[in-house]
Amino acid sequence: MERPVDVDPAWMKRVEDVASRLESSPVELAYRLVRASDTKLINMASGNPDPEIVPVKELSEIAMEVLSALGYEALVYPDAGGLEELRKEIRLYMAREGVSIPRDYDIVVTSGAQHAFRLLSEVLGSGRGDVHVICESPTFVETLAPLKLRSEVHGIPFESGRLDLDAMEDTLRALGPGRALIYLIPTCHNPMGVTMDEEDRRRVLELASEYEALVIEDEPYRAFSDSQPPALVTMDEERRVIYVSTLSKVLAPGLRIGWVAAPAEVAGVLTKLENYDITTSTLTQHVALEAFRSGLVDSMASELRDHYRNKRRVLEESLSGHMPPSVAWEPGGCGLFKLITARGFDAEQQLAEAIRRGVIYVPARKFFVPEGEEGSMRLSLGPPTPDEIAEGVRVLSELISERAGA
Amino acid sequence: MERPVDVDPAWMKRVEDVASRLESSPVELAYRLVRASDTKLINMASGNPDPEIVPVKELSEIAMEVLSALGYEALVYPDAGGLEELRKEIRLYMAREGVSIPRDYDIVVTSGAQHAFRLLSEVLGSGRGDVHVICESPTFVETLAPLKLRSEVHGIPFESGRLDLDAMEDTLRALGPGRALIYLIPTCHNPMGVTMDEEDRRRVLELASEYEALVIEDEPYRAFSDSQPPALVTMDEERRVIYVSTLSKVLAPGLRIGWVAAPAEVAGVLTKLENYDITTSTLTQHVALEAFRSGLVDSMASELRDHYRNKRRVLEESLSGHMPPSVAWEPGGCGLFKLITARGFDAEQQLAEAIRRGVIYVPARKFFVPEGEEGSMRLSLGPPTPDEIAEGVRVLSELISERAGA
Numbered sequence: 119m120e121r122p123v124d125v126d127p128a129w130m131k132r133v134e135d136v137a138s139r140l141e142s143s144p145v146e147l148a149y150r151l152v153r154a155s156d157t158k159l160i161n162m163a164s165g166n167p168d169p170e171i172v173p174v175k176e177l178s179e180i181a182m183e184v185l186s187a188l189g190y191e192a193l194v195y196p197d198a199g200g201l202e203e204l205r206k207e208i209r210l211y212m213a214r215e216g217v218s219i220p221r222d223y224d225i226v227v228t229s230g231a232q233h234a235f236r237l238l239s240e241v242l243g244s245g246r247g248d249v250h251v252i253c254e255s256p257t258f259v260e261t262l263a264p265l266k267l268r269s270e271v272h273g274i275p276f277e278s279g280r281l282d283l284d285a286m287e288d289t290l291r292a293l294g295p296g297r298a299l300i301y302l303i304p305t306c307h308n309p310m311g312v313t314m315d316e317e318d319r320r321r322v323l324e325l326a327s328e329y330e331a332l333v334i335e336d337e338p339y340r341a342f343s344d345s346q347p348p349a350l351v352t353m354d355e356e357r358r359v360i361y362v363s364t365l366s367k368v369l370a371p372g373l374r375i376g377w378v379a380a381p382a383e384v385a386g387v388l389t390k391l392e393n394y395d396i397t398t399s400t401l402t403q404h405v406a407l408e409a410f411r412s413g414l415v416d417s418m419a420s421e422l423r424d425h426y427r428n429k430r431r432v433l434e435e436s437l438s439g440h441m442p443p444s445v446a447w448e449p450g451g452c453g454l455f456k457l458i459t460a461r462g463f464d465a466e467q468q469l470a471e472a473i474r475r476g477v478i479y480v481p482a483r484k485f486f487v488p489e490g491e492e493g494s495m496r497l498s499l500g501p502p503t504p505d506e507i508a509e510g511v512r513v514l515s516e517l518i519s520e521r522a523g524a
Numbered sequence: 525m526e527r528p529v530d531v532d533p534a535w536m537k538r539v540e541d542v543a544s545r546l547e548s549s550p551v552e553l554a555y556r557l558v559r560a561s562d563t564k565l566i567n568m569a570s571g572n573p574d575p576e577i578v579p580v581k582e583l584s585e586i587a588m589e590v591l592s593a594l595g596y597e598a599l600v601y602p603d604a605g606g607l608e609e610l611r612k613e614i615r616l617y618m619a620r621e622g623v624s625i626p627r628d629y630d631i632v633v634t635s636g637a638q639h640a641f642r643l644l645s646e647v648l649g650s651g652r653g654d655v656h657v658i659c660e661s662p663t664f665v666e667t668l669a670p671l672k673l674r675s676e677v678h679g680i681p682f683e684s685g686r687l688d689l690d691a692m693e694d695t696l697r698a699l700g701p702g703r704a705l706i707y708l709i710p711t712c713h714n715p716m717g718v719t720m721d722e723e724d725r726r727r728v729l730e731l732a733s734e735y736e737a738l739v740i741e742d743e744p745y746r747a748f749s750d751s752q753p754p755a756l757v758t759m760d761e762e763r764r765v766i767y768v769s770t771l772s773k774v775l776a777p778g779l780r781i782g783w784v785a786a787p788a789e790v791a792g793v794l795t796k797l798e799n800y801d802i803t804t805s806t807l808t809q810h811v812a813l814e815a816f817r818s819g820l821v822d823s824m825a826s827e828l829r830d831h832y833r834n835k836r837r838v839l840e841e842s843l844s845g846h847m848p849p850s851v852a853w854e855p856g857g858c859g860l861f862k863l864i865t866a867r868g869f870d871a872e873q874q875l876a877e878a879i880r881r882g883v884i885y886v887p888a889r890k891f892f893v894p895e896g897e898e899g900s901m902r903l904s905l906g907p908p909t910p911d912e913i914a915e916g917v918r919v920l921s922e923l924i925s926e927r928a929g930a
Contacts, residue, residue: 125763125787128702129648129738132655136647137793146604146799153603169596177599178591181807185584190575193583193776197559198552229635229780229803236801241542242535249538264800296534332535357531370599372806374635381531387543393552394670395642397635397803400778401587 139267141484143260144466148480151473160510161501163478165308165371165454168500171425172370176414177405184404196400199389200227200377204403207410208377212363214416215340217349219361224385229397231338231364231376236264237388238334238360238378242299243268250293252331253301254281256457256485256494258308261336265301273487279312279448283321290329298331305346306339309485309496311430311451316347323350326358333359338367339453341419342426357381365406367454368418373402426454432504433497436511442519445493454500457482460493462523467492472517477510493522545673547890549666550872554886557879566916567907569884571714571777571860574906577831578776582820583811590810602806605795606633606783610809613816614783618769620822621746623755625767630791635803637744637770637782642670643794644740644766644784648705649674656699658737659707660687662863662891662900664714667742671707679893685718685854689727696735704737711752712745715891715902717836717857722753729756732764739765744773745859747825748832763787771812773860774824779808832860838910839903842917848925850899860906863888866899868929873898878923883916899928 124130148163184192199205205225212219219225228234243249243265251265255273262271272293274286281302290298300322304314314322326333335350340363351361364376375398378388392398409415433456437447444461465481472478482494495514502510530536554569590598605611611631618625625631634640649655649671657671661679668677678699680692687708696704706728710720720728732739741756746769757767770782781804784794798804815821839862843853850867871887878884888900901920908916 125789126702126736126738128736130789133647133790133793137796140793140796140800142796143799149601149603164601166600172596172599174591174595174599178588181587181591182584185580185587189580190578193578193580193778194572195555195570195772195777196780197555229801229805232800232802241539260799260802267800296532330532330534332532366601371601372599374602374803374805383531383536384539387539387546390543390546390548393549393666394546394638394673395635395801395803396638396666397780397801399635399780399805399808401808402805 141263143263144480144482144484145260148478152478155473157476159473160477160506162497162507162510163480164498164501166500167367167370167454168425171418171422173414173418177370177409180405180408180412180414184401184408188404192401192404194400196396196398196403198393198396200225200398201403201407204407207407211410211415212379215419216346217340217361218352219379220351220357222382223379224382226378226380226385226388226392227398227403228376228378228392229374230366230371231336231362232260233374233397234362234376234378235261237391239264239268240391241384241387242332248297249299250297251299251301252286252289253487254303254307255487256309256482256490257301257487258303259485262301265299269299271487276310276312279310281314281318283318283325287325290325290331293329296330298329300326300331300333301336302333302350303336304350305337306342306451306453308453309455309457309482310448311453311456312448313343313346313452319347319350319353323354323358327356331358335359335361337361338364341368341422342454343452344423351379360384365415368422369406369409369415373406374399375402375406426499429499429504429507432507433499433511436508440512440515442515442522444522445518454498456497458495458497459491460495460518460522463493463518463521465493465495468517468521471521472514475513475517477513479514547669549669550886550888550890551666554884558884561879563882565879566883566912568903568916569886570904570907572906573773573776573860574831577824577828579820579824583776583815586811586814586818586820590807590814594810598807598810600806602802602804602809604799604802606631606804607809607813610813613813617816617821618785621825622752623746623767624758625785626757626763628788629785630788632784632786632791632794632798633804633809634782634784634798635780636772636777637742637768638666639780639803640768640782640784641667643797645670645674646797647790647793648738654703655705656703657705657707658692658695659893660709660713661893662715662888662896663707663893664709665891668707671705675705677893682716682718685716687720687724689724689731693731696731696737699735702736704735706732706737706739707742708739708756709742710756711743712748712857712859714859715861715863715888716854717859717862718854719749719752719858725753725756725759729760729764733762737764741765741767743767744770747774748829749858750829757785766790771821774828775812775815775821779812780805781808781812832905835905835910835913838913839905839917842914846918846921848921848928850928851924860904862903864901864903865897866901866924866928869899869924869927871899871901874923874927877927878920881919881923883919885920
């Protein structure tokens with residue numbers, strides 16, 4: 119009997135129906151292009167932290183210690199919700215970083231922040247169509263993706279680097295009370311790099327209260343700057359804020375350790391749902407626990423501030439020095455990314471040429487809700503060295519000058 | 525302002541609505557009870573492999589090697605779908621274990637098998653209510669849980685340890701063509717311990733073909749016996765079988781490394797969906813890769829056969845020697861589990877007393893679809909030593925004799 123070429127059509131139709139609702143990520147695409155490249159690229163696309171400061175040796179020693187001290191216990195099935203001791207250490211670490219998690223909140227350990235958004239979308243977004251997500255536009259396209267699967271999404275634009283909260287209020291009013299889930303990256307925004315000031319944070323909480331909204335505060339970059347306004351979760355007096363963070367930027371993304379801090383009732387349901395996938399490695403949880411206990415996380419958090427501040431200064435100077443007047447960006451900022459927008463340039467179409475010239479970025483049109491300008495690009499401060507940042511910007515500025523309006 | 529006690533009621537209602545559809549797992553409950561116990565229990569509940577044979581030292585050496593050879597690369601974000609080289613090694617390993625994955629199938633690495641079922645339930649189970657899951661009754665309650673979230677479930681009973689395929693045909697006929705997803709653990713069944721023979725496997729495939737069904741073959745225990753019938757995925761000529769396996773039982777569950785082998789079109793969608801959670805640790809993927817390459821997985825797979833065969837013999841002899849006539853079980857079998865059923869005994873109610881006497885098992889009523897006999901218990905061969913197995917069975921037999929009909 120000849121093997122048929124196709125999967126049963128009734129089933130393939132269902133699979134394609136699911137596939138049609140899934141979006142490819144421009145970030146994932148850029149990762150694939152980096153791997154497929156024959157030559158080493160100046161990687162301004164990746165969200166991976168700087169290889170210079172990822173503490174490989176220390177993590178290797180910790181992994182050894184964990185396995186020799188705990189043995190089998192480090193290799194058994196994980197508990198839903200995460201290791202009790204790790205949850206305690208996360209709470210203490212957050213406090214040291216200035217984020218006071220309310221006592222009636224619980225921490226749920228997840229396999230990275232992305233996993234947290236997937237669980238949250240299922241617990242909060244599935245209100246049979248009546249939940250709408252309000253987000254910054256641009257926002258991080260990958261964290262938004264799972265929230266989008268279950269809810270309609272409304273983007274709120276920035277004006278000169280500041281989120282337009284009047285527009286947010288209009289959207290909240292139009293939706294009516296109790297229906298909006300506000301997803302924000304208020305500190306060192308991805309891809310913008312900007313931080314929401316305390317006054318705007320207070321207004322977000324007032325709006326959430328007035329329109330009975332919940333807020334998901336996504337904060338992977340708090341450690342990247344030492345002068346942050348208080349976290350929304352700390353300012354909140356009505357248990358409206360659910361807080362998500364991760365070790366991916368401070369320690370290493372390959373461990374897949376993130377967390378949610380949520381009111382205990384919500385955290386309980388997230389934990390129950392986590393038992394449906396059981397994805398968080400026991401071994402990497404113990405490595406994370408020991409990285410907290412040994413002080414490694416704290417020392418990394420203080421080291422990375424200067425490190426990325428310096429790289430950002432180089433990026434800023436290079437942009438100012440090279441980019442043609444058709445290119446705009448918000449100056450300063452913090453975190454791992456900066457968004458630049460080149461008028462008359464098609465960043466998706468020109469990506470292949472940029473790669474031929476040795477530089478890769480993430481075209482950022484899909485970071486906007488609805489989709490934004492073709493000329494927007496996300497530049498990363500993670501993998502490239504300061505020299506590579508300067509060179510990368512020079513190459514891009516040439517490309518933009520040549521191809522803008524082409 | 526006083527902090528309110530409750531989360532916003534409109535939101536809490538949504539959260540509770542989700543919570544009401546989630547089931548607590550009796551397996552997870554047993555894990556919690558083990559941890560909460562003041563004394564060391566004879567653990568006949570846990571699905572963790574035997575601490576005696578988990579290769580802690582070898583895994584520790586491999587982790588060191590991986591981190592010193594790859595450094596940063598072992599700690600970056602993982603690729604959706606898993607490391608290319610790991611997927612190749614999995615295919616080769618499966619072939620060495622006698623499972624030939626068709627060439628037009630792709631492997632997708634997942635964070636353990638449970639994660640695979642979660643992804644599969646989303647890709648195959650969400651046909652707007654028209655997909656029905658057919659499973660063995662009993663089946664493994666935790667893998668069934670995500671499939672159940674999206675589909676109605678129909679249990680097919682066993683008769684003297686053999687799945688009633690006439691009943692399966694009746695169910696398929698009643699559902700009509702193209703609507704049934706058949707979930708099976710054909711080899712060393714959890715919790716039954718039985719293996720489906722080749723003739724029955726052929727009939728399952730014929731039924732799947734006739735009724736245009738797909739089959740999910742869950743096979744974590746193939747390595748536990750060296751005389752297995754061919755895997756369904758190998759016998760299948762119509763691309764109807766999706767195969768799921770894991771390193772959890774052969775190597776260590778704490779790594780969270782499992783996989784799906786599926787027709788390339790389906791694997792592509794699973795990979796796309798995996799980019800929505802990004803849960804599989806890069807570090808543990810590299811550890812798994814090196815465990816394959818170094819021969820550790822193969823040597824474990826051959827070691828564990830004798831090891832568990834011996835423990836199963838002890839269990840069998842203890843059951844025959846101690847249990848009152850009200851207790852029934854299928855003799856022999858393979859894998860990590862055995863189901864016993866005590867007439868007139870309430871296994872859930874008596875669990876606390878069993879724990880007081882130093883033994884824990886998993887009450888198995890919820891493994892049945894619909895829920896089954898109160899007296900059913902799943903006994904594990906993983907954590908307990910042969911002596912503990914003998915002692916555990918003795919304690920349970922006393923308890924059952926005292927409390928049956930109480």
